[in-house]
Amino acid sequence: MTTAKRIAALAIAGTLAAAGLSGQDFTVRTSVDRNPVALNERFTLSIEISGKGANSAQDPELPVIGAFASFLGSGSSQNISFVNGRMSTSKVFQCYYVATAVGKYQIPPVTVTADGKAVSSAAIDFEVMAAGAQGQGQTQARNAAPGQAAAQGEGPAEGDLFLRASVDRRKVYPNEPVIVTYKLYTRVNVANLSVSKMPATAGFWAEDFDMPQQLQTSHEILDGKQYTVATVRRTALFPMVSGTRAVDPLVLDCDVHVRSRSRDPFADFFDDSFFFGGKTVRRQIRSKPISIEVQPFPETGKPAGFSGLTGRFRISASADKRDVKTNEAITYKVTVEGDGNIRQIPAPEIVFPSDFEVYPPKTSETVTRSGAGISGRRTFEYVLIPRAAGDETLPPVRLSYFDASAAAYRTVSTEAIQLRVEQGAGGGYAGPAVTGLSKEEVRLVGQDIRFIKTADAPFRRAGAAAVPPAALWIGFGLPLAGLAAALARRRKLNRLAVDVAYARGSRASRAVRKRLAAAAGLMKPETQKAFYAEAAKGIQGFLGDKLNIAEAGMLSEDVSARLSARGVRPETIQAVFSCLNTCDMKRFSPETATQAEMKAFYGEVEKAVSRLERELR
Numbered sequence: 001m002t003t004a005k006r007i008a009a010l011a012i013a014g015t016l017a018a019a020g021l022s023g024q025d026f027t028v029r030t031s032v033d034r035n036p037v038a039l040n041e042r043f044t045l046s047i048e049i050s051g052k053g054a055n056s057a058q059d060p061e062l063p064v065i066g067a068f069a070s071f072l073g074s075g076s077s078q079n080i081s082f083v084n085g086r087m088s089t090s091k092v093f094q095c096y097y098v099a100t101a102v103g104k105y106q107i108p109p110v111t112v113t114a115d116g117k118a119v120s121s122a123a124i125d126f127e128v129m130a131a132g133a134q135g136q137g138q139t140q141a142r143n144a145a146p147g148q149a150a151a152q153g154e155g156p157a158e159g160d161l162f163l164r165a166s167v168d169r170r171k172v173y174p175n176e177p178v179i180v181t182y183k184l185y186t187r188v189n190v191a192n193l194s195v196s197k198m199p200a201t202a203g204f205w206a207e208d209f210d211m212p213q214q215l216q217t218s219h220e221i222l223d224g225k226q227y228t229v230a231t232v233r234r235t236a237l238f239p240m241v242s243g244t245r246a247v248d249p250l251v252l253d254c255d256v257h258v259r260s261r262s263r264d265p266f267a268d269f270f271d272d273s274f275f276f277g278g279k280t281v282r283r284q285i286r287s288k289p290i291s292i293e294v295q296p297f298p299e300t301g302k303p304a305g306f307s308g309l310t311g312r313f314r315i316s317a318s319a320d321k322r323d324v325k326t327n328e329a330i331t332y333k334v335t336v337e338g339d340g341n342i343r344q345i346p347a348p349e350i351v352f353p354s355d356f357e358v359y360p361p362k363t364s365e366t367v368t369r370s371g372a373g374i375s376g377r378r379t380f381e382y383v384l385i386p387r388a389a390g391d392e393t394l395p396p397v398r399l400s401y402f403d404a405s406a407a408a409y410r411t412v413s414t415e416a417i418q419l420r421v422e423q424g425a426g427g428g429y430a431g432p433a434v435t436g437l438s439k440e441e442v443r444l445v446g447q448d449i450r451f452i453k454t455a456d457a458p459f460r461r462a463g464a465a466a467v468p469p470a471a472l473w474i475g476f477g478l479p480l481a482g483l484a485a486a487l488a489r490r491r492k493l494n495r496l497a498v499d500v501a502y503a504r505g506s507r508a509s510r511a512v513r514k515r516l517a518a519a520a521g522l523m524k525p526e527t528q529k530a531f532y533a534e535a536a537k538g539i540q541g542f543l544g545d546k547l548n549i550a551e552a553g554m555l556s557e558d559v560s561a562r563l564s565a566r567g568v569r570p571e572t573i574q575a576v577f578s579c580l581n582t583c584d585m586k587r588f589s590p591e592t593a594t595q596a597e598m599k600a601f602y603g604e605v606e607k608a609v610s611r612l613e614r615e616l617r
Helices: 003-015 131-143 439-444 469-498 500-520 525-547 556-565 570-588 595-615
Strands: 026-032 042-051 069-083 086-099 103-107 111-114 117-120 124-129 161-167 178-186 189-197 204-208 217-222 225-239 243-247 251-258 279-286 290-294 311-319 323-325 330-340 356-358 362-370 373-386 390-394 398-403 408-413 417-422
Touching: 026 111, 026 117, 026 124, 026 225, 161 279, 161 290, 178 189, 189 279, 189 570, 204 362, 225 290, 311 398, 311 408, 311 417, 500 525, 500 595, 525 556, 525 570, 525 595, 556 570, 570 595
Parallel strands: 323 417
Antiparallel strands: 026 042, 042 086, 069 086, 103 124, 111 117, 161 178, 178 225, 189 251, 204 225, 217 225, 243 290, 251 279, 311 330, 330 373, 356 373, 362 373, 390 417, 398 408
C-alpha cells in the first residue's frame, strides 16, 4: 500500500473509531464519476461502505487496475444520518486515477471485511476511449437525450440529469391510495428549480404531502454511477373509477452549470464555477408517465348501500348528555377515523326518533399526511331537540368499507345511545312518546280546548266602520304578505333539499369568501404554501359549486367549455386559470414569496372571483 493510501486509511480510521455495532450487516458499493472516459482523462472511483456495521469494517483493498489506469491519490468522507430515530453511518473512499490505455476493461469487485465477514461489491464495466472519440460521443449523447434535458444549448451528458416517478403499487381498487414520488437524479450542479407543468389528476382525488422548503438530498448508485438525489414532490392519488389510469408526467425547469473539460488530470480539482465562472443553461426535464390498473370491487359480499370507501376505519358516536328536558338541545357526534380517503367519507344515514327535531350536520375533518400514507378523522355533529318526554334510543350507526389488504368488505358500527327525556318548563306532551304524528301534532297532544271568554261590545250606529279602512287593509294585507313570504321560503328550502346544483350554487359565494378569508390569515412568508393552497381550494370549490361538478378530477378544458357555455367572457376565464396556475407554481416551488407578492396576488384572486360571480348570474 502506498504512503498516500496509508495516510487516507489512518485518517478514516481515526475519524470513525467509535464503538460500532460490529458484526452486523453492511453493504459495499462502487461507482465511477464518468464512464467512458478519454485517454489521459482523470476519473474517480468511489467505494461506499454503509449499514449498521460500517464503523467496524476494515479498510478496503483497492482493485488492481494498473493495466489501464494510474493511481493519483485518495480521500475520504463520512455521512451520519438519522431516520425514524435510528442512526446510520456510511464511509466513502474516493480514489483518483488517470486513464492510460484505450480499450474496454472491467474494474474488479472490492472486498471489505468486518469481524471475519467479507462483503464484495459488483464489478464495473469500464471503457477508455481516444480523446477525439470521447468528445464526439459526449456530443452525440447530448443530442440523443432531448427527453431528459430538452433545451437549447449545451448541457449535461445523457443520464447525468433526469426526473424519475415511482409508485408504491400499480394494481389497486377504487379509492385505494397510490403514493407517487418524484425524485430528481443529478450528477451536475442544479439551481433555480421550478415547476413548469403539474401532472393532471383527471380520474383521481389527489392529496399532496408537505415538502420541506429546502430540498433534502442523499446519494444513490445506479448502473455503477453515483447520483445526488432529492425528492421534489410526493402525492397520494385515489382513483375514483376502475380501469387503466395514467399518472401524467411532472415537468421541471432548472439551471444547469456546465463545467469545462480539460486534458490536464489535475484541472478538475480546481474547476469551480465560483472562481472561474462557467456556463449556465436552462433545462427542462420530465418524468415518464406511469399506468395504474384499477380493478373493480368484487360483487361477492358487497354490503347494501356500499359507498365505495376503501381503507381501514373505525366509527364512534357520542351525545353530550343522556338526561334532557323537552325543547333542550342535544349535541350528537359521529366520528369516523382511520387510513384512507378521509374527505370522501359520506355522511351516515341515521333514522332518528320521529319526535326529535334534527338539524343538518356540521362536518369537520382532519387529514394527516405521513410517510405511511393518508389518515385522519371526519366528524359529523348533529343538533337534536326532543319535543316530547319519554325514553328514546339513538340507533347504531353503521359504516361499510372495503379492506384492500384483505380484499374483503368490512362493516363497523357504533353502540346505541339511550336518552331519557323529561318534561320541560316550556309545555308540551308529558306522557309516553306518541308515534305516527307530526312534530306539531306531538306538541299539541294533551292540550284541551281552551275556554272562550266573551267581552261586552259597545253598540255602534249601523253602517259605521268599526275599524278605519286603512287599518283594515293593512290587517288583511300583512297576513297575505307573510303567507307569500313563507311560501317562497318553503319553496326555496324544498328546492335546496332536492336540487343539488341549486344548493351548491347558492352557497358558492359564501364558501369562497370564507376560503379567501382563511387564506388572508396565512399571508406570511413562513405559511406561503398554505396560503396558496387555501386560495386554490377556494377557486376550485367556487367553480365546482357554480358548475355542479366534482372538484376531484376537474379538467381545465371541461371547466373552460362550461364557463363559455354559461356566457363567461374569455378574459375572465383566463384570469381565473391564471390564478390557479400561480397557486400550483408557488405551492411546489422552493422560492419564497414576499408578503407584498401574496397581497397583490390576493387582490387578483378577489377580482377574478368577483368578475366570475357577476358573469355567472
